[in-house]
Every structure is written in structure tokens, then in C-alpha cells.
Amino acid sequence: MPAPVADNLVARLRNVAGQHLGMAITLALLAALCALQVLALLRAPAAWLPAAIHIAPVAGQTVVLGQPELAAPHADRQHLALRLDPRDGWMLRNLAAARQVVVVRGGDEQRLGSSTLAPGAVFQVDGARFQVGAADAGSVAFTRSGRQWRYDGATLYRDGRAQPDCPDAHLSTRAQALWNRLAPGVLTIARPLAFGGNLYCGNRLGVERVAPGAALLARSHGRLQLAPGSADGERTAVLVDGRDLRRQEAALAGATALIVGHTRFRLSNNTSTLTLAPSRQVALHAASDLKLPATVTWDWQQRQLWRGDLGPAAWMLIAAAVLCVAGTAAVSRAGGAVVASLLLLLAGAGTLLAQRAGVSPGAALPLLLGASALLLWLFLPGRLALLTAAAVLLLAAGLLVQLEMGLGAPQTTWLRYYQKSAALLAIGCGAGGLLRLWFRHAAGTGRRLHQRTIEWLLAGFALVALAGLSAQVLWGDEGGVFDLQPVELAKLALAALTAHCLALRFGWHSDAPHPADQGARWLRLVAPALLFLALLGLALVQVDDFSPLILLLVWCVAMAFSYALLARQRLLASALLLLAVLAVAAIAWLRLAGSEDLVRWGFYADRFLVWLDPAGHPHTGQQLLLGARAIGEGGWLGADWWFGLRDLGQPAGDVMRIPAVQDDFAAAFLINRHGLTGAMLLWCAQATFLGGMALAARAAWRAGFAARNFRQAWSARFRYFALCGGGAFVLGHFLLSWGTNLAIFPIMGQPMSFLSAGGSHLLFFLCPLLAFSAAGAPSLEGE
Structure with a gap:
């Protein structure tokens, strides 16, 4: 056989073997992770909860209900009092000192213990009396001892002038106060007015011999309520x-629901007996037997894991999606992939909407949905990329951990994280699959967008991200706005816009023949700087945490380093490496130096003090202490000494008491359940994913140097910088999350990519990043 023919045959055999070997290993590992989910469901013990709670008091008797009687995990031991009045019917009173009870009447919500101030009303905080002069939905004016006060939901005015900032106000508080004084009323940031204490400053109104914050006046559902x-x-x-x-008592006549401690109760009243049907967050019991007061009875029901509340139509839709995924895997046709992606997108959206409406999809349907989404991502037409295989395994591991949390927690609410993640994964994989197929079709037909069109699309993307950040500042809080996290979309937009600008930097003049055209382009490309400043401002003003600053710092260093590599600036690259080493040394110095010098710091000093001495701060250091205890119990082999296999699907115990264990401390749960051995396997998968991103960026780097025209060079360099930017954000999430769980860094709230139940992070950042990265990345095939 001639040498060229033999070499060609060997190359073909190596190509086929490499392709099938990589796919076989990925499928085997994915099947093992999905099988562990099925095993967890099979081994989950029976759990019981009340389907209905019946209250039938003796005439004239007041019934006191709390956490045990209501099966409400977040209610107080004595939360509310019910009595049956002969004239007014059922009357309700809130007994909790710090937790509210909400009475729902159609679309209106009444919070017990609060009142809307009307003109002419007199309100009193201890011995201090205030006379209301004018009041509407936007502001209230009142007087006391000759002083004129006006509060608009954001700023407190004393005799017509805004009060000065308090001496202990942080920079973020001062920035919010300045914005509220300058901005129009509709754009102000809501800040409550606190009565009590000895200071007249900011939004504090001092009242002698009254504890600070004894009463609050704040915006609530478009009204100012005391x-x-x-x-x-x-x-x-x-x-x-x-x-x-x-x-304060409220009559339940006409009420349709109650909200007590995050648990919602549907009301049914037949005069002599009041029936409450709990939903959302309901406590679970190992047996249908509980000692209750004589006036309270429960109708028990068993937790449904396999069936759920969705009808046959949902199962038929997902079954059709599974069949299309199987067909795509068998024949690898684009038509079947399009249908499968559309069906998965619809099934995921329907499951998410049903969950939002209070209809539980169970656990079996989300399991099937998540597994189908991951299989589709593997079998989409094209080469199997290394980062795609690693991402699929990381997503499967994350679903397994979230399912274990849902089955191990003593309440129903934890399973919704798994259900939501599976639904969002189906939406992301369906939409991402359609995007990948469209790019593949466009590349095959030679259809390309004009450079100006791409720039305007990126500018529009930036505007959407900025609008989302603005909405979070105006109407949201640290947890987001409208149950979303716009910052995740902003990170993706920042990475894309910066990649575009840096890609143009290396071939600017070839596409800009006139100086005026350059000026107009720079005017449009200022968007990355605006996005960066907006993210920085959000981190300083809205979030009581410095983790976004660290995340942006990691991204900045990574982008500067990638630029230095492409521009062959060795001095800059060396300086950045030295900066990283100094950062590690600074963390070690802080750990060894102690807490004496930190007491004088005014910026986030408390977090460093808790990090250095958590035992000395038992309340604020609870998260760190409980996380360390959970990791210590896990050891190398897991808490059950069988890598978590013996405890699969069983109650999780005290590890579920860690605050935000589903987000910031998901890694602590993983180590507690599966041991440090399981954590090391996860580290290997994470390192493989980052390595796949680096290989894809390297391939784009080489393509940029080999390009023959500006369009090809820009496309390759854009891909290079976008992969570096996206990979830097993922690396930052890995570093912050592992550093927080292992007490390397102070407590900082960032979810671990792929593992934590961060819905917005999965849908708005990871899935688009994976869709972009999968196209053209180095594959597991031989070349």
C-alpha cells in the first residue's frame, strides 16, 4: 500500500475513533448522572403534608395558630389568632412581631399591622403624636411640635428641606440619597422612613425614648403605609x-387567600368552619400523624414525586420532544433538530409557567425534560466540542445536587429549584439549539450580516441590558427585579461589546476610510464603558456585597491579559501575572494579619471580621460556621462514607440550615453529601470546561492571524475576545464560590456556575455563552 494512502487511512481511522470515543465517554458519564437522579427518586422516603386545614372553634373561643398547626416553615410558633364573631364572621389578627400576614381579596392585598394614612388622621409612635395634613399615593405631609415634615417614599423633608446624610451612612446610601433629591419622582429609589432613635438625619425621624426603627413608613403596592x-x-x-x-383585626369576609410566612393558603368559608388549603412552602412529615389542637384537623396527602399536577398534554409534549431528540441522535438531521429544539423550548416554557401558577410538575417530568435538553445539546449537528461535553456533565451534576436538596429538605419549596432549573435548561437549550442551527445554515449559504448591522444590534443589546439594570435599581433589590437578575444579561452584553471593540482595534483603518466615520463609530462603541460603569455602580449602590467588584476585576485582568497576548505585549502580560500573584499574597496576608487593623476600616469591614473570626460573630458568621461544619462532616468519602450513594434521596439533615445553600453554598452541600472526592471530580470537570474555552479561544487566535480580509479577521478576533471574556466571568464565579465555601475569601454572594440554582445565570448567561462557544470550538474528533 502506498505511503500516502496508508497515512490517509490511518488519519480516517483516528478521526472516527476519536469522534466515537469522546461521544461514548460523554454519554456514559451523562447516563450515570441521570441514573443517580432516577435512583434518588426511587429511594426517596414517603412524605406527607396537609391538603386542607380545617378550623372549627367553640363559640367565643380564639384559636392561636403557628408553624406546627399551619405547616408553614417560616411562620412563628404563634403567628395569628382567629375568632368567629357572631356579627362580622371570621376575624384575623397577626401575633408575630416581625413577620406580616397578608389577606388577599381578588387583586388587592391587605397587610395586617399596617395602615394607609389619610388626610386629617393622627398617628402616634409611643408618646409622639403626628397630625397628617395632606396625603396621597405618592407622598404624605404631617406636623409635630411646629415642625413640617413631608415624605415622598424616597426622601424625608424637614420644613421643606431634605435632611442631611447620617454620619454612619455608607457611600451607597449617600449616592441613593443624592439621586433621590435630583431625580424625578417616578425614577426615585424607594427608601423607608424610620421613626425612633435620637438622630434627625437621612430618612430617620428621631423620637425620644423610642428604639430606632420602632415604626416604618414605606411604599407598598403603590401606596405609603405605616x-x-x-x-x-x-x-x-x-x-x-x-x-x-x-x-389590628381584619374580617375574612370576601377574602380568597392568606399569606403567612411565605406559605399561601386558599380560603374556603362555610361560616362554622374555616378551611385553609396550603401551597408553595409547606412542611413535610414522615408520617400522616401529628398531635393537633382539638379545634384543628388536617386532611393528609402524600407527596407526589413521579406524577405531579400537570395533565397528559404536558407528558405528550415532552414525549414528542424526546422522540425528536432520539431521531436527531440517530440520523443527525437538521430538520429533526429544529423540531426537537422547538418542542423543548415550548415544553420548558410551559413547565415554567405552570410552576409560576402554583401547579407542581413533580420531579419525574423535570428529570425527563432536563435529560432531553442535555442529549439534544450533544446531538445537534456539528462536531462535539470539548467545552460542550464538559458543560453537559456540569449541568447534569448541578441538576443532581439540586434534586438531592429538594428531596432532602423537610418542606416542599426546595424541589422547585430543581424544577425551575430543568425548565430553564430546556428553554435555554431549545433556544440555543435554534440559534446554533441558524448560524450553521447562514454559514453554509454564505449569508452574513453587514458590519454596521452587527454594531447596531450590539448597541441595542447594550440598551436592553442598561434598561434591566435601571429597573433593578428603581424597583428591585439585591435579589433582582421581577424575579430576574438583569446583571447576568449585562455581563453577557459587556463581554460581547468589549470583544467587538477590541477586535476592531487590530484592524481599524481597513474598514473606516473616512475620519468622520471613525468618530461616529466611536460614539456607538462607547457602550462597553457605559455598561461597565453601570455594573460598577450597581455593585456599589444596590448590592451590599463586594463580590461583583471582584468579579469585574477578574474579568478586567483576563481581558487585559488576552489583549496583551494577541498584541504580543509581553511586558503587559508579565505585569498582569505579577498583579495576580500579589492578589494571592494579599489574601494570605489578610488571613494571617488578624482583625485588629480591620476595625478601623469603614468599607465592608464587617465581612472581613466575620471571615477572620467567625466564632466571635456567631450571628453574622452563621453561614460560614455551618458551611465549615458541613464540609467537615463530609470528609473525603461523604457524610455516609459511601460517596453519598447510601444517603441518595434521603433527608439531608442540618446541612439544609445553611443560609442560601442552594446558591452561594451549593458546594458545601456537595462536599457534605459526596465528599471531597466528589468535589475533586467536579474540579476536574470545571477545569476541562475552562480548558475547552481556552482551546476554542486559541483556535480563534490562530484563525485571526491567518485571515485574508478584514471580515474574517474581525470575526476570528471577536470570537477570541468573547470567549476570553465569557470564560473570565465563569472563572470568576468558580473562584468566588469555592473561595467562599472553603473560607479562602470573605463571605460573598455569587452562585457557582452550573451547580447552583441560579436561574437567571443559567438562562441569560450560561446558555447563550454555550451556544456561541459550541460553534467552531475544537472538537473531540481527530483532525
């Missing part, structure tokens, strides 16, 4: 027209 404040001021009387808000 309510008792924190538990520290629970003995302070807050009266409106002589009525004590802490003793």
Missing part, C-alpha cells in the same frame, strides 16, 4: 386614630 418596625421596638405602640396597629 407599620410597626423591627422586633427591637416590639413594645412600642404604633397607633392610627387611636387604633393600635399591632392589635
Whole structure:
């Protein structure tokens, strides 16, 4: 056989073997992770919860209900009092000092213990009396001792002038106060007015001999409402027209639902008996037997894991999606992939909407949905990339951990994280699959967008991200806005825009023949700087945490380093490496130096103090202490000494008490359940994913140097910088999450990519990044 023919045959055999070997290994590992999910469901013990709670008191008797009687995990031991009045029917009173009870009547919500101030009303905080002069939905004006006060939901004015900032106000608080004084009313950031204490500053109105925050006046559902404040001021009387808000009663006539401690109850009233049907967050019991007061009875029901509440139509839709995925895997045709992607997108959206409406999809349907989404991602037409295989395994591991949390927690709410992640994964994989197929079709037909069109699309993407950040500042909080995290979309937009600008930097003049054209382009390309400043401002103003600053710092260093490599600036690359080494040394120095010097710091000093001495701060250091205990119990082999296989599907115990264990401390749960051995396997998968990103970026780097025209060079360099930017954000999430769980860094709230139940992070950042990265990445095939 001639040498060229033999070499060609060997290359073909190596190509086929490499392709099938990589796919076979990935499928085997994915099947093992999905089988562990099925095994967890099979081994989950039976759990019981109340389907209905019946209350039938004796005439004239008041029934006190709390956490045990209501099966509400977040309710107080004595949370509310019910009595049957002969004239007014059922009457409800809130007994909790710091937790509210909400009565729902159609679309209106009444919070017990709060009151809307009307013109002419008199309210009283302990012995201090205030006369309301004018009041509407946007502001309230009142007087006391000759002083004129006006509060608009954001700023407190004393005799017509805004009060100065408090001496202990942080930079973020001062920035919010300045914005509220300058911005129009519709754009102001809501800040409550606190009564009590000895200071007249900011949004504090001092009241002598009254604890700070004894009463609060704040925006709630478009109205200004007065309510008792924190538990520290629970003995302070807050009266409106002589009525004590802490003793306020509400009639349940016409009410359709109650919300008590995050648990929602549907009401059914037949005069003599009140029936409450709990949903959302309901406590689970190992047996249908519980000692209850004589006036309270439960109708028990068993937790449904396999069936759920969705009808046959949902199962038929997902079954059709599974068949299309199987067909795509068998014949690898684009038509079947399009249909499978569309069906998965519809099934994921329907499951998510059903969950939002309070209809539980169970656990078997999300398991099938998540597995189908991951299989589709593997079998989409094209080469199997190394980063794609690693991402699929990381996503499967994340679903397994979230399912274990849902089955191991003593309440129903934890399973919704798994259900939501599976639904969002189906949406992301379906939409990402359609995007990948469209790019593949466009590349095959030679259809390309004009450079100006791409720039305007990126600018529009930046505007959407900025609008989302603005909405979070105006109407949201640290947890996001409208149950979303716009910062995840902003990170993706920042990575894309920066990649575009840096790609143009290396071939600017070839596509800009006139200086005026350059000026107009720079005017449009200022968007990355605006996005960066917006993210920085959000981190400083909205989030009481410095983890976004660290995340942006990691991204900045990575982008500067990638630029230095492409530009062959060795001095800059060396300086950045030295900066990284100094950062590691600074962390070690902080760990060894102790906490004496940190007491004088005014910026986030508390977090460093808790990190250095968690035992000395038992309340604020609870998360760190509980996480360390969970990791210690896990050891190398897991808490069950069988890598978590013996405890699969069983109750998780005290590890579920870690605050935000589903997000920031998901890694602590993993180590507790599967040991440090399981964590090392996860580290290997994470390192493989980052290595796949680096290989894809390297291939784009080489393509940029070999390009023959500006369009090809820009495309390759854009891909290079986008992969570096996206990989830097993922690396930052890995570093922050592992550093937080292992106490390397102070406590910082960032989810671990692929593992934590971060829905917005999965849908708005990871899935688009994976869709972009999968196209043209180095594959597991031989070349």
C-alpha cells in the first residue's frame, strides 16, 4: 500500500475513533448522572403534608395558630389568632412581631399591622403624636411640635428641606440619597422612613425614648403605609386614630387567600368552619400523624414525586420532544433538530409557567425534560466540542445536587429549584439549539450580516441590558427585579461589546476610510464603558456585597491579559501575572494579619471580621460556621462514607440550615453529601470546561492571524475576545464560590456556575455563552 494512502487511512481511522470515543465517554458519564437522579427518586422516603386545614372553634373561643398547626416553615410558633364573631364572621389578627400576614381579596392585598394614612388622621409612635395634613399615593405631609415634615417614599423633608446624610451612612446610601433629591419622582429609589432613635438625619425621624426603627413608613403596592418596625421596638405602640396597629383585626369576609410566612393558603368559608388549603412552602412529615389542637384537623396527602399536577398534554409534549431528540441522535438531521429544539423550548416554557401558577410538575417530568435538553445539546449537528461535553456533565451534576436538596429538605419549596432549573435548561437549550442551527445554515449559504448591522444590534443589546439594570435599581433589590437578575444579561452584553471593540482595534483603518466615520463609530462603541460603569455602580449602590467588584476585576485582568497576548505585549502580560500573584499574597496576608487593623476600616469591614473570626460573630458568621461544619462532616468519602450513594434521596439533615445553600453554598452541600472526592471530580470537570474555552479561544487566535480580509479577521478576533471574556466571568464565579465555601475569601454572594440554582445565570448567561462557544470550538474528533 502506498505511503500516502496508508497515512490517509490511518488519519480516517483516528478521526472516527476519536469522534466515537469522546461521544461514548460523554454519554456514559451523562447516563450515570441521570441514573443517580432516577435512583434518588426511587429511594426517596414517603412524605406527607396537609391538603386542607380545617378550623372549627367553640363559640367565643380564639384559636392561636403557628408553624406546627399551619405547616408553614417560616411562620412563628404563634403567628395569628382567629375568632368567629357572631356579627362580622371570621376575624384575623397577626401575633408575630416581625413577620406580616397578608389577606388577599381578588387583586388587592391587605397587610395586617399596617395602615394607609389619610388626610386629617393622627398617628402616634409611643408618646409622639403626628397630625397628617395632606396625603396621597405618592407622598404624605404631617406636623409635630411646629415642625413640617413631608415624605415622598424616597426622601424625608424637614420644613421643606431634605435632611442631611447620617454620619454612619455608607457611600451607597449617600449616592441613593443624592439621586433621590435630583431625580424625578417616578425614577426615585424607594427608601423607608424610620421613626425612633435620637438622630434627625437621612430618612430617620428621631423620637425620644423610642428604639430606632420602632415604626416604618414605606411604599407598598403603590401606596405609603405605616407599620410597626423591627422586633427591637416590639413594645412600642404604633397607633392610627387611636387604633393600635399591632392589635389590628381584619374580617375574612370576601377574602380568597392568606399569606403567612411565605406559605399561601386558599380560603374556603362555610361560616362554622374555616378551611385553609396550603401551597408553595409547606412542611413535610414522615408520617400522616401529628398531635393537633382539638379545634384543628388536617386532611393528609402524600407527596407526589413521579406524577405531579400537570395533565397528559404536558407528558405528550415532552414525549414528542424526546422522540425528536432520539431521531436527531440517530440520523443527525437538521430538520429533526429544529423540531426537537422547538418542542423543548415550548415544553420548558410551559413547565415554567405552570410552576409560576402554583401547579407542581413533580420531579419525574423535570428529570425527563432536563435529560432531553442535555442529549439534544450533544446531538445537534456539528462536531462535539470539548467545552460542550464538559458543560453537559456540569449541568447534569448541578441538576443532581439540586434534586438531592429538594428531596432532602423537610418542606416542599426546595424541589422547585430543581424544577425551575430543568425548565430553564430546556428553554435555554431549545433556544440555543435554534440559534446554533441558524448560524450553521447562514454559514453554509454564505449569508452574513453587514458590519454596521452587527454594531447596531450590539448597541441595542447594550440598551436592553442598561434598561434591566435601571429597573433593578428603581424597583428591585439585591435579589433582582421581577424575579430576574438583569446583571447576568449585562455581563453577557459587556463581554460581547468589549470583544467587538477590541477586535476592531487590530484592524481599524481597513474598514473606516473616512475620519468622520471613525468618530461616529466611536460614539456607538462607547457602550462597553457605559455598561461597565453601570455594573460598577450597581455593585456599589444596590448590592451590599463586594463580590461583583471582584468579579469585574477578574474579568478586567483576563481581558487585559488576552489583549496583551494577541498584541504580543509581553511586558503587559508579565505585569498582569505579577498583579495576580500579589492578589494571592494579599489574601494570605489578610488571613494571617488578624482583625485588629480591620476595625478601623469603614468599607465592608464587617465581612472581613466575620471571615477572620467567625466564632466571635456567631450571628453574622452563621453561614460560614455551618458551611465549615458541613464540609467537615463530609470528609473525603461523604457524610455516609459511601460517596453519598447510601444517603441518595434521603433527608439531608442540618446541612439544609445553611443560609442560601442552594446558591452561594451549593458546594458545601456537595462536599457534605459526596465528599471531597466528589468535589475533586467536579474540579476536574470545571477545569476541562475552562480548558475547552481556552482551546476554542486559541483556535480563534490562530484563525485571526491567518485571515485574508478584514471580515474574517474581525470575526476570528471577536470570537477570541468573547470567549476570553465569557470564560473570565465563569472563572470568576468558580473562584468566588469555592473561595467562599472553603473560607479562602470573605463571605460573598455569587452562585457557582452550573451547580447552583441560579436561574437567571443559567438562562441569560450560561446558555447563550454555550451556544456561541459550541460553534467552531475544537472538537473531540481527530483532525
